[in-house]
Amino acid sequence: MVVQDSVDATSDSQVGVPLEPFLHQVGGHLSVMTYDEHTVCKPLISREHRFYESLPMAMKHFTPQYKGTMSVHLRRDSRGHLSLVAHPLQEDREPFQAPPESAATAARHEYHKTSGSAWPLVQQPYSPAKSLARFHRDAQTSLLAEDANRNHAERRSCNPWGLHCHQAYLTRLCSEYPEKKWHPGFLLLENVVSRHTHPCILDLKMGTRQHGDDASEEKKARHTKKCAQSTSARLGVRICGMQVYQTAGKYYLCKDKYDGRKLSVEGFRQTLHQFLHDGTRLRTELLGPMLSQLQALLAVIRSQTSYRFYSSSLLLIYDGQQLPERTSGGWPALEASQET
Known part of the structure; x- marks a missing residue:
């Protein structure tokens, strides 16, 4: 209205x-x-x-x-x-x-009110480091990059x-x-990535079923087909987007939801590897903290009695510019969606 x-x-x-x-x-x-x-x-x-x-x-x-x-x-x-x-x-x-x-x-x-204080009524206009015109220009410029496993992803500065x-x-x-x-x-x-210099983000669509009980028959059929034709059916998860900062070349490797839908189970595994690779080395120091956070999140979800999750996104985030000795690991965030 x-x-x-x-x-x-x-x-x-x-x-x-x-x-x-x-x-x-x-x-x-x-x-x-x-x-x-x-x-x-x-x-x-x-x-x-x-x-x-x-x-x-x-x-x-x-x-x-x-x-x-x-x-x-x-x-x-x-x-x-x-x-x-x-x-x-x-x-x-x-x-x-x-x-x-x-x-x-x-x-x-x-x-x-959040955290005991009211959200301010007036704020000065915020100007990101890149103007919208710069964003348009950078987003339209891309090259195709190939990793060691011959997987392709778009190479972009934005x-x-x-x-x-x-x-x-x-x-x-x-x-x-x-x-x-x-x-x-x-x-x-x-903004959960505001503290990161070069945020690396993996957006995972969770679940083997991605429609709510009140969805129309047309919507149920559409979502069921997407699951059947992707890793959602076999793994209970599919990739809906990704960006990984490559430290040597100073650019992002990007994949969108259409790339994620086409992945096989092996392709999904390779993309997870790619997400943790900065173009020079595999960030193995992130694995322990990420797994620990995921296990903690799983325990919290299992303890819930009033929520069922459909078509929710799980975001895995880490800083691609962070030095290894200072890395604290990825921080998974659960993002609610229309079907939550």
């Missing part, structure tokens, strides 16, 4: 926070955007929203910190380029209604998947909603 109050475009530069594609999005189909250095913003999905609002304390170590909800509006500049702008809360604005897909759980028109999702989302939003109208329903989450 669109709240019918107009946005004063003249105030954008004063209090608006322009949202840019998240430079390190490796998977998913909705756009993840940068709100500030430590916070990302993504479209609200009702089940994901409920998950973060009722998250058991034991699972908080393995999930991004939930920072509340917000709203944005579309803006078109003098050259016709579309962008999304977030604004702080204003007391005189009409309370937002939840979008149609989340009617059961209305998105709150407030910033929720992961292109975030730009792909962002452009598709802007196009859809523009066709569904008018400009200069507030669009409710965006989640604010911790």
